[in-house]
């Protein structure tokens with residue numbers, strides 16, 4: 001990827017005064033074996049105290065592995081960087097190195113200004129004490145003086161929306177309330193860099209919306225942040241550029257849509273071996289036939305050429321090849337599209353009968369075509385379920401989880417779908 | 430018609446919180462190499478962090494003290510109950526001639542009460558840094574803050590607890606109508622050395638105990654034995670035997686005995702011992718501090734995930 005090369009070059013000379021965070025070849029090794037981990041810990045402490053530890057600790061000891069390997073990127077004032085990767089790919093580890101909580105084993109991290117890590121909400125809360133007391137303790141941990149906290153106290157409580165509970169022990173708070181309070185504390189400290197590790201997943205959707213609005217505001221006042229999330233939509237909405245980590249290695253760094261695309265492709269290639277965007281079904285996959293069998297599913301572009309990846313905003317035709325053994329005068333085809341990530345919610349459902357179109361065929365082979373003039377789906381990986389019914393009632397055949405990926409040349413951040421449109425300006429007499 | 434300008438601003442757009450006064454932007458660079466290789470930078474940082482941690486330590490101390498006493502029925506009484514029980518027990522044993530202690534400068538119950546309070550202050554000074562670091566594991570793993578704050582908060586809490594015990598000691602003095610010598614004004618200095626000795630030990634052990642639970646458990650056990658090698662329930666022995674020798678070379682002895690003597694009799698029996706141990710404490714303090722600081726990230730990386 002060209003962007004990686006460009007950025008690594010820029011890294012060697014961070015002249016840019018707007019750079020608030022620069023991570024250069026950061027690596028971190030961990031040990032899964034508990035006993036050895038403790039022993040290595042003692043070993044590391046001794047060499048640190050005796051000054052023996054150097055800048056390159058790139059030898060793995062027994063049972064160690066790289067949790068983070070040669071990760072580089074930089075962040076400028078007011079920029080938002082997304083961090084994606086599967087569970088255990090090293091995202092939290094990277095944030096902890098940036099926050100200075102743990103030392104890198106190779107490479108370095110430069111931070112300008114104050115970092116507020118939101119690696120867990122309410123990390124500093126004491127369950128016995130009241131919300132009020134905890135705000136003071138928590139915000140002074142984040143580096144504020146008492147006067148500064150006095151100043152912001154009302155804003156924090158107002159943002160967290162827990163005025164009634166502020167004088168009862170935090171133990172009696174629901175987890176959402178604790179999350180609200182923690183987030184409110186962190187964002188009211190005016191950090192230069194904010195690290196957010198999946199903490200927005202808790203809290204109801206209204207509060208989440210409020211948080212994103214606040215993040216937007218912070219960005220405008222030149223706060224940079226890194227957002228870790230498993231929701232591709234969140235990352236696409238909030239971040240311009242992203243880093244994709246796989247087993248501790250940075251697999252991509254660049255514009256968010258491309259990175260998300262790459263990530264989602266990887267995420268699901270391992271566990272399914274069906275081809276992407278094209279499938280030919282085994283004729284013997286069913287024991288009994290209802291008289292109509294799907295043979296293959298694929299896409300054609302505007303020239304009728306078979307393609308594997310539809311493009312956002314471009315013409316595309318979904319084709320379903322079938323073999324029929326008798327006459328069906330009133331066939332109904334249903335197509336349901338789900339987002340693969342983000343919990344697989346249905347985002348599009350099309351039914352030809354509802355569209356007032358009944359398809360009729362005789363025996364023989366046919367290709368059902370659903371022409372879509374301008375595709376509204378955004379970049380990402382999707383699953384499609386297809387059902388064919390006779391008279392809209394009697395099940396004939398179906399295929400579920402046909403997987404395909406949508407690519408895009410259109411910049412569509414902060415949108416849920418692509419709206420085909422035209423712009424114009426007309427003079428008025 | 431309402432003109433747009435007369436609309437009150439949206440509450441979200443208030444941004445009443447002022448940006449912090451633009452201080453010179455601090456640039457932090459995290460490198461893998463040992464911080465010992467840049468000692469000047471290390472010492473500067475230690476100084477800066479110590480200053481920066483005062484406020485936080487105060488907040489943490491307030492938080493912990495109020496949490497410590499809030500969730501118990503007897504509350505503050507827990508600071509004074511252990512010395513009372515100990516002194517009552519020993520006084521009873523001594524009067525029943527179960528144990529045989531020599532003669533003490535002041536009535537035996539008062540002697541035990543006072544010494545137990547001092548001993549417990551020392552043992553708290555050893556244990557609290559470990560407990561604080563243990564309790565703050567979640568916080569340490571997730572937020573960067575001056576780690577010195579935990580130690581300061583621990584020391585503050587030790588002194589607070591001692592202040593409460595002091596009320597008890599004062600009551601005892603009134604009860605037995607004991608005179609207080611003018612040397613009592615020097616007692617806080619000696620007490621501070623005693624607390625520092627405990628803190629130095631605690632600071633050395635805190636990061637290690639975050640790695641291995643064994644350190645905390647072992648220390649607890651050790652303190653139980655150590656108590657009997659310190660003139661707490663008996664006066665300093667004059668004999669030379671193995672026991673006498675152990676008591677003499679016990680570093681707690683001169684500090685504890687001197688503090689007690691400054692409060693009760695005003696004559697110091699072992700000034701050289703006191704200054705020797707104090708010297709050790711004051712050289713040990715910066716060493717323990719450096720070790721604590723440098724070891725912390727390694728302890729954190731092992732227990733966090």
Ligand SMILES: Nc1ncnc2c1ncn2[C@@H]1O[C@H](COP(=O)(O)OP(=O)(O)OP(=O)(O)O)[C@@H](O)[C@H]1O
Nearest residue numbers: 030031067087088089090091092093730731733734
């Ligand atoms: N303290 C630790 N000791 C040993 N191994 C660790 C430790 N912390 C993390 N790891 C390992 O390092 C790897 C990266 O973990 P990390 O928490 O950074 O993943 P992540 O990308 O944040 O995952 P998730 O999406 O689940 O939050 C994992 O394999 C994890 O098991």
Ligand SMILES: [Mg+2]
Nearest residue numbers: 091092093197
């Ligand atoms: Mg994580």
